[in-house]
Amino acid sequence: VDEPEVLALVYATGLPADLLGLEVTAAGDRFVATGYAMRTGETTAYTSSDGVTWAPVAAPDPRVVGVGSALVSLPYDGTVVHVSPDGGATWSEVDLAAFGVSPESFVFDADTGPLGLALVTAPLNGAPGSQLVVSGDLVDWTVTPMEEVLGAAGELASKVVVGADRVVVTASTAPADPTALPGTLTAVGTPVRQD
Numbered sequence: 001v002d003e004p005e006v007l008a009l010v011y012a013t014g015l016p017a018d019l020l021g022l023e024v025t026a027a028g029d030r031f032v033a034t035g036y037a038m039r040t041g042e043t044t045a046y047t048s049s050d051g052v053t054w055a056p057v058a059a060p061d062p063r064v065v066g067v068g069s070a071l072v073s074l075p076y077d078g079t080v081v082h083v084s085p086d087g088g089a090t091w092s093e094v095d096l097a098a099f100g101v102s103p104e105s106f107v108f109d110a111d112t113g114p115l116g117l118a119l120v121t122a123p124l125n126g127a128p129g130s131q132l133v134v135s136g137d138l139v140d141w142t143v144t145p146m147e148e149v150l151g152a153a154g155e156l157a158s159k160v161v162v163g164a165d166r167v168v169v170t171a172s173t174a175p176a177d178p179t180a181l182p183g184t185l186t187a188v189g190t191p192v193r194q195d
Contacts, residue, residue: 067116079121081093120146168189169189
């Protein structure tokens, strides 16, 4: 078995000590860290060029991920994401409803990788109807009902992972028998080059 390669060491010493649920991504040559600050009761985002010294990001929504060299600020509810090509100095709105995301939705899960950004949106009222939203360039967006992605209806929750050559969606499904454990479905998608 090959040993995993360490790409970078990221030290949390420059981040607030009360930051919980720390998520770290990259945006170009910067690290992006997002976590829940217990002292303020808010989710906050920070960037760092060296993984040691961190600066807060003034983002429209505090949930921030790196996509390529850009920062993307994700809402907890609603369909508007914000994109910053300049490290958080300026932000532009992208309303995902214009691409087909249900207006009464929230971002349930998100992941980034070499293929871009993938989001799972879900209805605010908890009803079925979640969607997979993907973008490789933060300009063009593809929205697919999760029922089509998984080939089945009735998912309880879906998680998405973006890899170097695939997007993987894993979902829990409601059992027919309410006393049984939920089932699991996994779908793997690979990009198709369009000339």
